Amino acid sequence: MALTIKDVERLQQKLQGDEQDYQIELQEGNILVMGPSDIESSEIGAELIRLLGNWIKPRKLGRIFDSSGGFIMPNTDLRAPDVSFVAATRLKRPVRDFGQLVPDLIVEIKSKSDRISKLEDKVKLFLELGARVGILINPDELTVSVYRPNGKIEVLAGDDKLTIIELFPGWEIAISELWPPVFE
Numbered sequence: 001m002a003l004t005i006k007d008v009e010r011l012q013q014k015l016q017g018d019e020q021d022y023q024i025e026l027q028e029g030n031i032l033v034m035g036p037s038d039i040e041s042s043e044i045g046a047e048l049i050r051l052l053g054n055w056i057k058p059r060k061l062g063r064i065f066d067s068s069g070g071f072i073m074p075n076t077d078l079r080a081p082d083v084s085f086v087a088a089t090r091l092k093r094p095v096r097d098f099g100q101l102v103p104d105l106i107v108e109i110k111s112k113s114d115r116i117s118k119l120e121d122k123v124k125l126f127l128e129l130g131a132r133v134g135i136l137i138n139p140d141e142l143t144v145s146v147y148r149p150n151g152k153i154e155v156l157a158g159d160d161k162l163t164i165i166e167l168f169p170g171w172e173i174a175i176s177e178l179w180p181p182v183f184e
């Protein structure tokens with residue numbers, strides 16, 4: 001039995017009273033329930049959102065979403081990247097519902113329990129459905145892989161610079177800026 005967005009909404013209502021914070025997605029009619037990510041992955045996502053937001057908001061380029069932002073895809077899946085961006089021209093006003101479009105940028109951040117192949121598949125699916133850039137951040141390897149619709153994958157590390165000229169001309173950060181600091 002293939003499930004629908006309405007089934008996901010009903011499940012979310014039932015889980016609202018739980019103490020756990022579950023991430024729910026719908027993939028090919030199957031509900032995926034994921035628990036919270038590890039705090040290192042969460043911190044990396046928060047830092048990327050901050051760095052992007054500092055560039056995007058003053059220029060009114062679009063909207064940034066965290067891992068709670070769900071998007072209904074053209075294939076009827078409901079997916080929620082760890083970080084996503086939608087250009088202002090495509091989403092002029094916020095909506096009080098799931099986004100019914102494919103984000104321009106999606107970012108997946110490997111958590112301790114994630115399998116990298118599943119994350120790669122998710123990034124590639126978003127690109128196939130219309131995302132302009134996909135990023136996979138792997139804290140275990142201290143790498144950032146940038147995927148583009150042409151099939152090219154750029155792997156960055158250390159002081160390599162991450163740029164996304166298709167969406168944010170002039171913006172760049174060193175990959176090393178993404179990793180959480182160590183306080184001693």
